[in-house]
Amino acid sequence: MTELLSNFIAGRWQQGSGAGTALFDPVLGTELVRVDATGLDLAAGFDFAREQGGAALRALTYRQRAAMLSAALKVLQANRDAYYEIATANSGTVKNDSAVDIDGGLFTLGTYAKLGDALGDQRCMLDGDAARLGKDPLFQSQHVLTPTRGVALFINAFNFPSWGLWEKAAPALLSGVPVIVKPATATAWLTQRMVKDVVDAGIFPAGALSVICGSSAGLMDQLQPFDVVSFTGSAETAAVIRSHPAVVQRSVRVNIEADSVNSALLLPGDVPGSAAFDLFVKEVVREMTVKSGQKCTAIRRVFVPEALYAPAAEAISARLGKTTVGNPRNESVRMGALVNRAQLNAVREGLALLRTQAEVLHDGAAHALVDADPALACCVGPTLLGAHDADAAHLVHDTEVFGPVATLLPYRDMAHALALVRRGQGSLVTSIYGSDPAALAAAALELADSHGRVHVISPDVGALHTGHGNVMPQSLHGGPGRAGGGEELGGARALNFYHRRSAVQASTAVLAALQAPAA
Template sequence: MPAEPSTATLLIDGEWRTGPAAFEVVDPATLEVVAHAADAGPDEALAALEAACAAFPGWRATGSEDRATALRAAAAAIRAAAGPLAELMTSENGKPLHEARGEVMGSARMLDWAAEEGRRADGRVTPGNPNGPGLVLRTPVGPALAITPWNFPASMLVRKVGLALAAGCPVIVKPAEQTPMIGTELVRIINEAAALPAGVLQSITTTRPAEVVGALLDDPRLRKVSFTGSTEVGLSLIRSTGSRLRRTSLEMGGHSPAVVFDDADLPAAAAAVSAAKFANAGQSCIAINRLYVQRGALEAFLPLLLERVAALRPGHGADEGTTLGPLIDFAGLDKVERHVTDAVKRGAAVAAGGRRWSAEGAARPGLAGAFYEPTVLTGVDDSMLISSEETFGPVLPIYAFDDDEDALNRANASEYGLAAYVFGSALGRVWRAVEALDFGIVAVNDPAPVRPELPFGGMKNSGQEREGGSEGIDAYLETKSVSVKL
């Protein structure tokens, strides 16, 4: 039975619908119920796919300029609603309000970029042949499914939706069950501002993702899946293809390393490391999870970093001055504690934090969520759990290194290859590090390497294909060769 009369959070075939049940949406800082969402099942998902298939011919035939105009209108509408959207995101995700607003504004930029990429998704004419010309055409792959995460519930959703629509593909969105309301509202804004035909953009909220996604994957009419989430789930999507190939984009775990050379601007590097680690309480696939600092610079660098960490202010994301929100749930908190306990047991020292954050005396009463102090560990070695498992929380382990090759080899010694960071000033040394690191994204003296114009994605078990940049739209297009005999 529904928790209360179901909210109409399902967009199917141009209509907002309720589901057979509803589920509660909880503020992770207070554990209070802030909303209810429709809990869809396989029947609703297949109805959405039916509508997407019906809409595909018309949207495919819509001119790229018209699709671009629609996406630009949606970007403008998102900017106009940035304040309420940020508040909504904070209420169900927990991140500080300024981070949420930045994510919303970044989402609008992604739509603008997708609009332009759709206009440039052209083919080519090959050089002359005795038999006649050859053509290479780009065509939309077909109905797509976008599975989006809770940690960046706006940017990951909009990036996928924008590229799919720009390419001419109808898209069904499945937001994470922890953050369905921001996804629902973004779909509503895009659908209305872009005046999309019924079935071109649809959304399914659910607490049964395996059932819902499984029903769609079993249907050969679904031609594309774009997933952001855990490596375990992403690999299961690959295995689920069975005997039928389907285009699948995956953006999964990160366990990102950062290397600080002794010639780096140490105050700037400390500020950048703190920002890249503790944004969203460390719950980011590109958060720094392993920090390698050259031994000769460690004594000077550590106080600079600890000063930055000490300035972080845990609390409710909507409260002024908060810079660190809660973890999304207590399962995440348990993992953080397990990693810290294991590291200390094996010889690491706690330089800052190291325990659950007490909300006693906080600006807002009733903060019962999964808060953890921003934490720095020193004396960490590669035998500890935190060295091989992605923590996904506000804990930063520091490793000392002596020579560059050792640091880069240790940075690469992971099944993941999403993002890496390098801090240094010698151009040749930095460039050698960039070339040596086996990661899809390498940030040089930069804590924020995600931009619409750059392709986003990883190597190894961090994923396949790319989103963003001129490469992003390729995941939604098929290539067709045409030979003509004159």
């Protein structure tokens, strides 16, 4: 029997009472560890986090909590090699792809540590300037942001067990709100190990950071009016969360990141061989293959002028053909596995569905696996599809295949291109490629309302841009419509979700004392 990972709740490590769910190596097929949350006293755990963890965190200033984030970062950096080993075994990712998750999470944690230090020795934040309520300026109104007196429940996705943890936990803990994280079962090992290393280091107050591995059953039932919940995953599960009595009846604040059919758009005028065209092709291929396309921000739809359909198909296919697929332990492999057999089946089914309305421009089946048994490994080669009639191919605009799959689509003119991009019904990110600053700016503003982030790539930033799919802590992450309507990160904006806004109406002397340095 493999090791059964413990849960950390109510200030102590506890194992579930069941046999547990096995986690597997998606390349070798071997069982790694088991997770289980059966029999845990969830009510007691949530109460402990609220009463013990919350009170202790709120007693500290932003700068003091930021120092804890910095200390946690040092612990995680010291154990970085172990995290890479877990990612290789449990997620099947090559080293560069593991870095997106692991180092991305650490970078985000460090960013919020620095941000919190800049907030200083305060326990609340002012929201705007004071406003006089009458002719006499002595009595005014000042909006303030104070930490919510509840717990933050995170229900995370399988594709980013490190970054998904810290991009949520960093702003929550900095805000003074205790965290209970429920990682996706398939890749819970890395999240659990990171939490264990930080907990064992004794950095945060008891109850500030908890992890529950295994089933999410009963977690939402524990939420009270001042708690918050943040979810990353499918639109179907998001709908269940939104309809839960905790949200509908107790007004629990909820943040959702759901499905997203993201796009890349090449503007007219940049022909094959131009710098913008080459940047476009390179980024499409990178987004199709990084983490085997298992990113919520990955490019799914690729838009080009009608005259460039064939040249773009040829250029993208040529680069995809150089991608080696297989065992991430092999130095020659550039793309590893999907996370498990269920995801492999889902990608195959989604690909078959899209192929009813699209042609195959580059067949992933042509990629022979390197150092991996096709009967065991959850590997699939990158596939580029194409549809000459972008308007009629409605499945392409509605279906997110969560793997190394994208579809090339031609447009007639800019009005047609913008309309096609919007058929994604709200996405996390779109990227626009071209060399005309005015045209790029106009397109960016036209698409901003239906996207959480607009990534504009012109030749002058070809070597500087952070990448279509890379979520930087300084920028907003989220998206309207089908993407969930949520907002995360965005620098200090992330703290808003964990604070309550209130208006304090008082004399100018009282208002001046609101942010007096903590004793």
